[in-house]
Amino acid sequence: xxxxxxxxxxxxxxxxxxxxxxxxxxxxxxxxxxxxxxxxxxxxxxxxxxxxxxxxxxxxxxxxxxxxxxxxxxxxxxxxxxxxxxxxxxxxxxxxxxxxxxxxxxxxxxxxxxxxxxxxxxxxxxxxxxxxxxxxxxxxxxxxxxxxxxxxxxxxxxxxxxxxxxxxxxxxxxxxxxxxxxxxxxxxxxxxxxxxxxxxxxxxxxxxxxxxxxxxxxxxxxxxxxxxxxxxxxxxxxxxxxxxxxxxxxxxxxxxxxxxxxxxxxxxxxxxxxxxxxxxxxxxxxxxxxxxxxxxxxxxxxxxxxxxxxxxxxxxxxxxxxxxxxxxxxxxxxxxxxxxxxxxxxxxxxxxxxxxxxxxxxxxxxxxxxxxxxxxxxxxxxxxxxxxxxxxxxxxxxxxxxxxxxxxxxxxxxxxxxxxxxxxxxxxxxxxx
Amino acid sequence: xxxxxxxxxxxxxxxxxxxxxxxxxxxxxxxxxxxxxxxxxxxxxxxxxxxxxxxxxxxxxxxxxxxxxxxxxxxxxxxxxxxxxxxxxxxxxxxxxxxxxxxxxxxxxxxxxxxxxxxxxxxxxxxxxxxxxxxxxxxxxxxx
Numbered sequence: 001x002x003x004x005x006x007x008x009x010x011x012x013x014x015x016x017x018x019x020x021x022x023x024x025x026x027x028x029x030x031x032x033x034x035x036x037x038x039x040x041x042x043x044x045x046x047x048x049x050x051x052x053x054x055x056x057x058x059x060x061x062x063x064x065x066x067x068x069x070x071x072x073x074x075x076x077x078x079x080x081x082x083x084x085x086x087x088x089x090x091x092x093x094x095x096x097x098x099x100x101x102x103x104x105x106x107x108x109x110x111x112x113x114x115x116x117x118x119x120x121x122x123x124x125x126x127x128x129x130x131x132x133x134x135x136x137x138x139x140x141x142x143x144x145x146x147x148x149x150x151x152x153x154x155x156x157x158x159x160x161x162x163x164x165x166x167x168x169x170x171x172x173x174x175x176x177x178x179x180x181x182x183x184x185x186x187x188x189x190x191x192x193x194x195x196x197x198x199x200x201x202x203x204x205x206x207x208x209x210x211x212x213x214x215x216x217x218x219x220x221x222x223x224x225x226x227x228x229x230x231x232x233x234x235x236x237x238x239x240x241x242x243x244x245x246x247x248x249x250x251x252x253x254x255x256x257x258x259x260x261x262x263x264x265x266x267x268x269x270x271x272x273x274x275x276x277x278x279x280x281x282x283x284x285x286x287x288x289x290x291x292x293x294x295x296x297x298x299x300x301x302x303x304x305x306x307x308x309x310x311x312x313x314x315x316x317x318x319x320x321x322x323x324x325x326x327x328x329x330x331x332x333x334x335x336x337x338x339x340x341x342x343x344x345x346x347x348x349x350x351x352x353x354x355x356x357x358x359x360x361x362x363x364x365x366x367x368x369x370x371x372x373x374x375x376x377x378x379x380x381x382x383x384x385x386x387x388x389x390x391x392x393x394x395x396x397x398x399x400x401x402x403x404x405x406x407x408x409x410x411x412x413x414x415x416x417x418x419x420x421x422x423x424x425x426x427x428x429x430x431x432x433x
Numbered sequence: 434x435x436x437x438x439x440x441x442x443x444x445x446x447x448x449x450x451x452x453x454x455x456x457x458x459x460x461x462x463x464x465x466x467x468x469x470x471x472x473x474x475x476x477x478x479x480x481x482x483x484x485x486x487x488x489x490x491x492x493x494x495x496x497x498x499x500x501x502x503x504x505x506x507x508x509x510x511x512x513x514x515x516x517x518x519x520x521x522x523x524x525x526x527x528x529x530x531x532x533x534x535x536x537x538x539x540x541x542x543x544x545x546x547x548x549x550x551x552x553x554x555x556x557x558x559x560x561x562x563x564x565x566x567x568x569x570x571x572x573x574x575x576x577x
Contacts, residue, residue: 376447378498378503381447381503381504381505382445382505383443383445383484383505383507384536385475385482388447388477388480388482389477410479410480411447411449411479411480412449412480413447413448413449413501413502413503414501416449416501
């Protein structure tokens with residue numbers, strides 16, 4: 001099966017845009033009438049539903065932010081009443097209060113449909129065993145993938161996160177063909193498997209990974225594919241947009257954002273100006289059919305770019321590239337913007353050091369000081385101090401060239417840097433600003 | 434080869450420069466009942482290399498690697514020194530005369546007298562030159 005929903009997935013662009021406009025118009029009228037929160041916000045901005053005359057007029061609408069959910073904890077900006085909700089999810093509050101999201105039956109159905117289209121587009125279906133190693137429970141990852149994969153007829157192995165050795169045993173015993181988890185957890189699994197004497201490439205049936213929930217680079221993808229002998233597909237979403245909901249197709253060239261469910265914009269994170277295809281900026285999403293908790297021009301804080309042409313797979317819906325960083329992950333070191341993903345990318349090109357790293361930012365006097373800790377790969381350890389110093393110099397040099405800012409590098413023992421089963425936290429910022 | 438019996442397998446361990454790393458290495462060797470005959474620490478900025486001659490190098494390598502350490506074998510040779518003033522000079526002068534470059538070196542005094550452990554570029558050639566000049570090299574079986 002190539003398409004889950006060919007009529008929608010191959011809808012001519014013009015027709016799709018007409019549908020988007022219709023959905024947007026309905027949404028704005030609905031919120032203006034029924035959401036005190038969004039009604040007030042539109043009034044403050046000086047925009048009325050009648051001002052929305054074309055799809056491009058979406059730019060007149062005010063933004064929504066993560067803090068809007070936090071400030072209205074737990075459910076003050078829900079549009080549906082509790083009796084119409086069939087589920088809650090709660091995202092961990094890494095900074096401050098958690099955020100609560102709710103789902104009507106239609107919301108859950110749209111979420112699952114979105115994933116079903118995406119999973120089929122990268123070749124998952126009947127006959128596959130999908131090991132869902134995203135957390136189950138309040139986090140959307142586990143349950144989201146679970147129902148999406150069931151809908152397309154794959155067999156779900158709901159391992160959730162953790163207990164890595166058991167995951168590897170089950171992967172072998174139940175012939176897992178696909179895994180859904182964070183890319184860093186998959187790398188961790190690969191390492192644990194090797195310690196157990198298991199090669200994921202040779203000793204398992206794993207053929208694909210559906211990876212996301214944290215930024216990752218092309219280089220990391222190449223490393224996963226080459227080392228583990230699988231295809232790595234990007235999956236994207238966040239609890240405010242249902243959960244994980246968009247997945248790369250077999251072309252592996254960005255994830256399709258289903259236009260009947262969501263409208264994407266890429267903006268300059270500082271000026272808020274709209275950017276065109278191929279330009280890197282902040283992803284802003286409007287959910288066109290969300291009932292319980294509508295999201296309009298939601299600034300997720302992820303940095304990426306998009307492409308609008310018809311995909312080689314035949315799908316007409318726009319594609320968004322792998323997230324390259326977070327607006328709020330962005331470090332400013334001596335006035336220069338630094339994304340941890342740039343460091344990851346540079347390190348991937350240096351075989352003498354492993355793929356794990358940690359960034360420690362501190363302030364020495366008035367100056368920012370950035371230290372990157374990397375592990376010396378076993379194969380490249382030599383007894384010679386000069387060789388080790390040369391590795392360090394090389395890493396410093398490459399990072400400097402990539403980031404345009406001087407970096408100190410510390411070589412640490414293999415396996416000594418923290419591994420992450422969920423979202424990786426690689427930055428320690430000790431600056432007291 | 435004739436020179437083989439003089440080539441000793443030293444273990445080299447990558448170590449971060451922080452309290453407790455040497456203790457961790459020494460504890461691991463203790464657990465396997467491995468005797469350390471000589472050792473040194475070379476220090477660089479933020480990390481170091483611990484080098485040791487042990488009686489069971491393969492076992493030490495496996496144990497430390499199993500614990501996650503980065504370990505390598507390095508070939509070294511051991512020259513006997515006269516244990517009185519001028520002992521080191523005799524050996525160093527001899528090495529200088531035959532143009533043997535020392536990468537690094539450390540020494541100890543044991544029941545065999547003074548011993549100079551040498552890491553050189555070409556161990557075979559060094560063994561040949563040193564023995565031809567009448568100096569005494571300790572065979573690896575003395576250690577291992």
